[in-house]
Amino acid sequence: MQVIPPALERLIADLTKLPGIGHKSATRLALYILRRPATEAKNLAADLHALHDAIHLCQQCYTFSETNPCMICGNPSRDPRLVCVVEEPGDQIAIEKTGAFRGVYHILHGVIAPIDGIGPEELKVRELYQRATSGTVDEILIATSSTVPGEATASYLADILKGTDVHLSRLACGIPMGMDIKYADEHTLAKAIESRQTVHRLI
Amino acid sequence: MQVIPPALERLIADLTKLPGIGHKSATRLALYILRRPATEAKNLAADLHALHDAIHLCQQCYTFSETNPCMICGNPSRDPRLVCVVEEPGDQIAIEKTGAFRGVYHILHGVIAPIDGIGPEELKVRELYQRATSGTVDEILIATSSTVPGEATASYLADILKGTDVHLSRLACGIPMGMDIKYADEHTLAKAIESRQTVHRLI
Known part of the structure; x- marks a missing residue:
């Protein structure tokens, strides 16, 4: 019989939509949130509610940012002539953590995946080509993942960029x-x- | 350098407080939520915000419920003279899923854990004793976990209830x-x- 209150059931359904969280984990998380003080749930709710309003895409590199240009594109100590192309903002975060890269980024927002209907038009590929041909870039470091779709995307990018006079590199x-x-x-x-x-x- | 926007950083910090979610998982979840449409984040925010306002404790069994009494305590086809004592509402959900129990519940909201400063006064033990001595209960099935604190709690309950004329059982x-x-x-x-x-x- 229906033992879970509807408000809890709705939260469980929401949480189940998140990646890597099944129905059991979602139930555990929802019950945990319910056992904790209401202020914690309301804080999380407020931060979730504000998220998309606060964050937009940087119009140079297309990363998530509250400012335009973002902190990296707007930083004069970064080298704007060296552009690292990554799939997702999460990849950029991982590279930034190393402290080994002093250039700027270009976020594709995905990989080419014909089965899922994702072609170059769905990604920031046209914008990358424009950057590459604008005369402001010396080197493009392609840092897509070494997975099958990541390699396919890297090959595609190498193909469309080979006519430009930009130096291409790969991790x-x-x-x-x-x-x-x-x-x-x-x-x-x-x-x-x-x-x-x-x-x-x-x- | 600071590559994660503050609004995203706040959400990551909130998510890291949830059980079983470390900083890496929280970052992955937050980036996923950001990539999805804003309506999904706002739905989740609304459901989280409403959670504690909608759900209270049933005043008979102390489970989370939007109604008082809860759906089970208020159901005339359940046997109110058979009471199953569990640690948490999550345990009640697990038992209800089996469909093998036709009585009602009593939620302790924890186990006796002296190291964490949790004694019987922090749990719904006094309320259980009152139910047991009110003449409305025939059998109490102690369904705490078969862990060390679960067994200790079961022993404690058996000890305080042995003077009553209620039949005691254990999973x-x-x-x-x-x-x-x-x-x-x-x-x-x-x-x-x-x-x-x-x-x-x-x-």
Whole structure:
């Protein structure tokens, strides 16, 4: 019989729509929220309500930002002539965490996936081409994932950008740092052998 | 550098407070919500905002409910003389799913955990004693978890209720249905042997 109150059931249904959260986890989360003080739920509600109103796309790199240009595009210490192309803002966050990149970004907002009906028109590809041909960019580092759709998107971008005079690069593939070789998958290992690098001897 | 907009950062911080959601999962969820239409975030916000206003405790069994008494306590086809004591509303939901219980409930809202400063006064124990001594209950089925605090709470309840003329019972412990015996843990197996049941021969 109906033991879950409708208001709780609605929240569970909302939470079940989130990625990686099934009905059981959603129930657990909803009950947890209900057991906690009402102010916590109302804070979360207010932050969710404000989210889309506060955040828009930077009109240079198309990342999520409250300002236009975003903090990175507007930062004079970043190199605007080096553009790193990523699939999603989450990838940009991951790269920023390394502190190893001093250029700017271009967010595609997805990968080419014909089965899901996502072609270049659904992504920020036209905008990338415009940046590449505007004379303001020297190098484009394609940092899509090393998955099948990520590689396909990288190939497509390389194809449309090869006519421009921009230098194209791609993230290196190989053994992850700290990984035992016997646990590396065969594709990664094959790629690491193929892309092997010359060791400079210490004299 | 600060690449995550403050409004997104606030939502990530809110989500990180939920059980089982670390900073990485919270970031993934928040970015997912941001990529989806604003109406979905606003729906979730509205349901969260309404949650505590809509749901209160049933004044008979102390479960979360929009009505008082709740759907179960107010249902004339349930047996009000058989009371199942559970730790949390989530346990009640699990028992209701089985369809095997036709009585009513009593929600303790926790277990006795002296280390966390939770004694019987923090739980609905006094209210259970009042129900047990009101002459309206024949049997109390203690359905706390078979964990250390669950068993301790069950012992405590059995102790305070033994002076009443209510019949006390406890959920059976043993091998889970469908489990291969060689994978059962030794405590469960020992309990199953100790609580072995007579097989009635088919003639």
